[in-house]
Amino acid sequence: xxxxxxxxxxxxxxxxxxxxxxxxxxxxxxxxxxxxxxxxxxxxxxxxxxxxxxxxxxxxxxxxxxxxxxxxxxxxxxxxxxxxxxxxxxxxxxxxxxxxxxxxxxxxxxxxxxxxxxxxxxxxxxxxxxxxxxxxxxxxxxxxxxxxxxxxxxxxxxxxxxxxxxxxxxxxxxxxxxxxxxxxxxxxxxxxxxxxxxxxxxxxxxxxxxxxxxxxxxxxxxxxxxxxxxxxxxxxxxxxxxxxxxxxxxxxxxxxxxxxxxxxxxxxxxx
Ligand code: HXC
Numbered sequence: 001x002x003x004x005x006x007x008x009x010x011x012x013x014x015x016x017x018x019x020x021x022x023x024x025x026x027x028x029x030x031x032x033x034x035x036x037x038x039x040x041x042x043x044x045x046x047x048x049x050x051x052x053x054x055x056x057x058x059x060x061x062x063x064x065x066x067x068x069x070x071x072x073x074x075x076x077x078x079x080x081x082x083x084x085x086x087x088x089x090x091x092x093x094x095x096x097x098x099x100x101x102x103x104x105x106x107x108x109x110x111x112x113x114x115x116x117x118x119x120x121x122x123x124x125x126x127x128x129x130x131x132x133x134x135x136x137x138x139x140x141x142x143x144x145x146x147x148x149x150x151x152x153x154x155x156x157x158x159x160x161x162x163x164x165x166x167x168x169x170x171x172x173x174x175x176x177x178x179x180x181x182x183x184x185x186x187x188x189x190x191x192x193x194x195x196x197x198x199x200x201x202x203x204x205x206x207x208x209x210x211x212x213x214x215x216x217x218x219x220x221x222x223x224x225x226x227x228x229x230x231x232x233x234x235x236x237x238x239x240x241x242x243x244x245x246x247x248x249x250x251x252x253x254x255x256x257x258x259x260x261x262x263x264x265x266x267x268x269x270x271x
Contacts, residue, residue: 001032001033001036001061001226002226002230003033003036003037003226003229003230003233004036004037007037007233007237008037009036009037009038010037010038011037011038011233011237012034012037012038012039012093012094012233012236012237013038013039014038014040014090015038015039015040015093015094015140016039016040016041016042016085016089016090016091016092016093016094017031017034017039017040017041017042017092017093017094017095017096017236018041018042018043018044018081018082018085018092018094018095018096018129018133019031019034019041019042019043019044019096019098020044020045020072020078020095020096020097020098020099020125020126020129021044021045021072021098021099021100021147022041022042022043022044022045022051022054022096022098023043023044023045023047023050023051023053023054023067024045024050024054024198024199025195025197025198025199025200025225026098026147026192026195026198026200026225026228027043027096027098027099027147028043028054028057028225029195029224029225029226029228029229030096030098030145030147030225030228030229030232031043031054031058031096031229032057032058032061032225032226032229033226033229033230033232033233034063034094034229034232034233034236035058035061035062035063035065036061037233038062039063039094040063040064040065040066040089040090041058041063041064041065041066041089042065042066042067042068042081042085042089042092043055043058043065043066043067043068044067044068044069044070044072044078044081044099045069045070045099046069046070046071047069048067048069051067051068051069052067054067055067064089066084066085066088066089068080068081068084068085071121071125072099072121072124072125072126072128072129073120073121073124073125073128074128075128075131075132078128078129078132079132081132082132082133082136085136086136091136091139091140091142092133092136092137092140092142093137093140093142093143093236094142094143094144094145094236095129095130095133095137095142095143095144095145096144096145096147096232097125097126097129097130097144097145097146097147097169098147099121099122099125099126099129100118100121100122100147100149100162100165100200101117101118101121101122102118102159102161102162102200102203102204103203103204104158104159104203104204104266104269104270105158105161106157106158106270107158107160110160110161114161115160115161115164117161118161118162118165119161119164119165119168121165122162122165122166122168122169123164123165123166123168123169123172126146126169126172127172130144130172130176134180137180137183137185138180138183138184138185141183141184141185142185142186143185143186143187143188143235143236144173144176144185144186144187144188145188145189145190145232145235145236146169146170146172146173146187146188146189146190147189147190147192147228148166148169148170148173148189148190148191148247149162149163149166149191149192150191150193150249150251150254150255150259151163151166151167152166152167152169152170152189152191152247153191153247153249153255154255154258154259155259156259156262156263157259157262157263157266157267158263158266158267158270159204169189170189170247173187173188173189173245173247174187174245177244177245178245181244181245186240186241186243186244187244187245188235188240188243188244188245188246188247188248189246189247189248190228190231190232190235190247190248190249190250191247191248191249191250191251191255192223192228192250192251193217193222193223193249193250193251193252193253193254193255194210194213194214194217194222194223194251194254195222195223195224195225195227195228196222196223196224196225197225198225201222208269209265209266209269210222212261212265213261213262213265216257216261217251217252217253217254218252218253218254218256218257219252219253220252221252222252223250223251223252227250228250231248231250235248
């Protein structure tokens with residue numbers, strides 16, 4: 001991995017990183033980056049087979065790994081997983097709140113349950129993880145990273161549910177920076193742009209939508225999960241010791257022109 005060319009491979013030696021939704025996609029990319037700089041990694045997600053495959057990848061990078069099959073909507077399951085992580089890997093130094101659900105749906109067609117499902121997974125699930133990890137983060141003077149989205153910054157067509165959830169996440173991030181800063185806990189968000197090969201892109205920009213979208217990103221390409229991992233390692237590292245309450249946008253400039261074109265492409269595809 002590129003990160004090993006630029007950062008010491010023992011930067012996170014002895015530290016434990018807990019990643020929600022770590023079985024695939026961006027979150028697995030983040031877990032890989034931490035593993036590559038020496039961290040022990042706990043990952044949770046709903047699908048055991050994804051967790052098993054992720055475990056093999058992370059172990060091949062030399063990491064000690066714990067997996068927990070759970071749904072972040074279940075607070076008690078997260079409490080159990082945090083306790084098990086402390087027992088097996090040591091107290092959590094970095095919590096990555098990445099578990100998310102999403103789909104394209106115009107608001108007038110969105111059911112209350114659909115809206116609530118996304119808010120429950122993304123926002124309430126992030127709160128659950130933070131609350132469950134709080135004592136350990138306080139002990140380690142650790143760091144929280146939220147995986148937000150451009151939908152938090154500007155409105156995207158057919159994304160009211162994800163936008164509400166991610167905007168909530170960013171405000172939760174700032175609240176925790178304020179309230180838990182005195183304990184030495186930092187709290188920041190990353191806004192990834194479109195990342196190649198992820199479930200999110202399969203859902204939000206299938207086929208032709210993806211091709212068109214790529215053409216309007218200022219850097220003219222999708223990002224790689226590893227590039228979000230690089231940002232995560234930086235934000236959790238001592239290099240960022242005075243950074244808290246901030247949002248780091250890692251999107252190749254995607255959000256700069258606004259969401260109008262994406263909206264047009266999506267409305268064409270949905271109609
Ligand atoms: C409209 C939909 C829908 C769709 C589900 N629902 N898919 N509505 N269009 N395509 C509605 C259902 O109809 C149902 O409401 C309600 O959502 C709950 O659906 P379930 O399948 O029963 O729920 P659940 O198992 O809780 O599933 C959660 C989910 C699902 C989020 C709805 O899509 C999911 O599990 N996704 C997998 C993870 C995922 O999406 N990963 C990508 C994240 S990308 P009714 O009323 O009909 O019963 C991401 C990127 C953000 O977050 C932005 C990046 C730029």
